Amino acid sequence: MVIVLSLSTVVGSVVLRRTTQASNRLADVISPSRLEAERIQTALVDQETGVRGFLLSGKDEFLNPYRRGQATEKQAAARIQRLAAGAPPLRELGQVERLSAQWRLRHAEPMIERVRRDGPDSVPTSETEASRQSFDMLRAALTVQETAWSRARNEARADLLSARAVRDFSFMTIVAVFLLTIITLAVLLRLVVFRPLERLAAASRRVTAGDFGHHVDTGGPADVAALAQDMEAMRLRIVTELEETRQSRELLTRQTRELKRSNSELEQFAYVASHDLQEPLRKVASFTQMLEQRYADQLDDRAKQYIDFAVDGAKRMQVLINELLTFSRIGRTNAESVPFDLNDAVDLALRNLAARLEDSGGRVEVGELPTIIGDRTQLVMLCQNLISNALKFRHPDRAPVVCIQAQRVGAEWRISVTDNGIGIEPRFADKIFLIFQRLHNRDQYEGTGIGLALCRKIVAYHGGRIELDIAHTGGTRFLITLPADKDTGPDDGLLDPAPAPIKVSAPADPAVS
Structure with missing residues (x-):
């Protein structure tokens, strides 16, 4: 296309230039020069008429056409010389100028001088006849000049018509070449590009439909071939991934069966542990x-x-x-998840811990807590274990105080359980959640070291997480994150920005559990 466009541009420029030159020569050179030649002829006739009138009357006003004719002749000749420099009719113009000057010098001027000296009718007939013959020769030269300009005009018209014909033919040829090139390119694109692309699309559809064993190789130009190679590499990668997925699924199936068997044995162990x-x-x-x-x-x-x-x-x-x-039953029992108010969970936990609260002289401050979708028994167990730990590991110099608050952040509830006890060093932040891990001797604090591990398992079962706030000082703070139900509260913000502390005393009947 670039070659065709370049050649078409060159050819079009050449033919347009030739047509323009022929048109300009006819319109700007030949036609104006021919008009000027006619002005010269008119000027010479005026000169001859003026001389004849002056010879008959002897009045100077009859010489005005003679003088104007000379001026007009000079101007027209000069313009022809300027417009048609190098043109063939200039030779005829030279002959007219030579005969015109000769007629004025030999006949017109002497006769005018004699009439001025001797008066009208002083010029002899022989001289008048000689002047007429000389001017007839000038008329013949003018006729030759007019014929030359007519011939030049006809030649210029022929050149213009020829240039226009060449121009029209050239442009028709250019259009035909463009059409042929476009058709050729369309056929080549169809054969070389579109068909390989159609084969590539068909192969892609087969692979997409599930025929992952179909080899993608469409051929074609380099770009299409490279695309086909990339698709073939992608197919091979998919086949490899599918095979790995199949193997992983089989492994997962085996592990699931093994896990079911292990869970069955674990349930049998739990039964044996609880009875035998x-x-x-x-x-x-x-x-x-x-x-x-x-x-x-x-x-x-x-x-x-x-x-x-x-x-x-x-x-x-x-x-x-x-x-x-x-601990082993958490997440294995068929517990029903229902909306349960954590305030109720804390109340039940406090009833179970009423005696210990009364003995320690402690209190629990509870803000407004959210409603959580979960297992009622496990949530009560979670609250009871955290409050029990706060009462157990209290500071010897002050009464224990436990503060429980909740905050909604996005799609989660963040619940904090804070006490003023002895605290936990940050280096034990992960160890305390391991089963049977104790930080103190059994003689100092009772317990088996399973409470926080049980809390973490309960929170994980409910889709959340629990962690120690290592930045908190003056006691211990546990941060619990649980998923929030979209219909239980606002999207963000503190549910109770400044909760009024509630002092919880031991119930009258400490045996309630």
Whole structure:
């Protein structure tokens, strides 16, 4: 297309230039020069008429056409010389100018001078006849000049017509070449590009439809071939990923079956732990105590101490089994998730901890808490474990105070449980959530080290997370994040920016649980 366009531009420029030149020569050179030649002829006739009138009358006013004719002749000749420099009719113009000057010099001027000197009718007939013959020769030269300009005009018209014909033919040829080029390019695009693209599209549709074994190779120009190679690489990658996915799915299926089997065994273990294992422990504790009672007078202090150790170990073993059973049941039991107000969960937890609250002299300040979709029993257990830890690890110099608040942030609730107890060092922020991990000796604080692990499992079961606020000082603060129901409150903001502290006292009946 670039070559065709360049050649068409050159050819069009040449033919247009030739046509313009022919038109300009005819309109700007030949026609004006021919008009000027006619003015010269008119001027010479005026000169001859003026001389004849002056010869007959002897009046100077008859010489005015003669003088104006000379001026007009000079101007017209000069313009012809300027317009048609180098044109062939200039030779005829030279002949007219030579004969005109000769007629004035030999005949017109002497006769005018004689009339002025001798008066009218003083010029002899012979001289008048000679003047007429000389002017007839000038007339013949003018006729030759007119014929030359007519011939030049005809030639210029022929050149213009020829140039126009060449121009029209050239432009028709250019249009035909453009059309032929466009058709050729269309055919080439169809054969070289569009068909490979159609094959590529068909191959792509086959792969998209699920025929991942179809090889993508369409050929064609380099760009289409490169695209086909990329699609083939993508197909191979998809096939590889599908094979890996299939293998992963098979592995997942096997692991799921293994997990179901493991869960079944775990349920059997929980049943054994809750019944078969606890029964021997109860017998060990009971018969050991009966042994102490029956043979008390025969046992020394060392033996009684051993018996106390055995009874205490059996009881602690029972507690560990019960708590381990509770931990294993989180997320496995078919608990029903329902909307449950955390304020109610805190109230139930406080009833269960009424005696401990009364003994410690502590209080719990609760702000307005949200409603959470979850298991009622587990949420009560979560609140109870966190408040119980705050009361257990209280500071010896002050009464325990627990503050519970909630804040809505986007699609989550952020619940904080803050106490003024002994606190937890930041380096233990992860360790405290591991099962059976204790930071203090059993003689200092009772417990099995499973409470916070149980809390984390409950929060994870509800789709949230719990963490220690290591930036908090003067006690311990746990931050709990739970998903918020879109219909339970505003999108963002503190649910109760400044909650009025509520002092919770122990209920009248501490046995409620």
